[in-house]
Amino acid sequence: ELKVEQNPLFLSMQEGKNYTIYCNYSTTSDRLYWYRQDPGKSLESLFVLLSNGAVKQEGRLMASLDTKARLSTLHITAAVHDLSATYFCAVGTSQHYYNNNDMRFGAGTRLTVKP
């Protein structure tokens, strides 16, 4: 059974600092998603990573995927308060891209950026 582990689960950081959130998963996958969720709000899709070595960047966030290590990272550069939110990774393992049944979300990383 696919297991998705994120760490850390809670992260408090100062504005201007860099940090990385890790997403490990237990079985072979070639598609991984990152989402952001603000308190009391719904999810916002950030990145879709589809191949080994894929790297995507938007603003202060950069996501990468290493399918051999079964690891994705979400790197935060020079954090600002507006990045405070919960970040989820989700992994799909089905043979077919259109199959959602085996997609699993991690428990989320709650990020707080302090001034």
Place this chain on the structure above:
Amino acid sequence: DTGVSQDPRHKITKRGQNVTFRCDPISEHNRLYWYRQTLGQGPEFLTYFQNEAQLEKSRLLSDRFSAERPKGSFSTLEIQRTEQGDSAMYLCASSPQQWLKKQFFGPGTRLTVL
């Protein structure tokens, strides 16, 4: 506003009652998904539609849950004989036809079963 909308936003019900939620996706999106999220956890996939066809249901979905998308536009999720364990946020998302496009999530319906 052309985002995904859900109704109601909050629902409180007594155990054993039936509830129905509605989702209106982004109009040009063919695919519609339902997820459930409990406090402190990531969302769990429940089911998804391509137009009016329900293509997939989670193996975890009990027979008390049913979803429809009769005209390929809005969708409803019904829970019969609700149990306290059904208390959660129910999220709807939609995406375009092409595979692997981003999913756009609605604000969710928070269900509390007393």
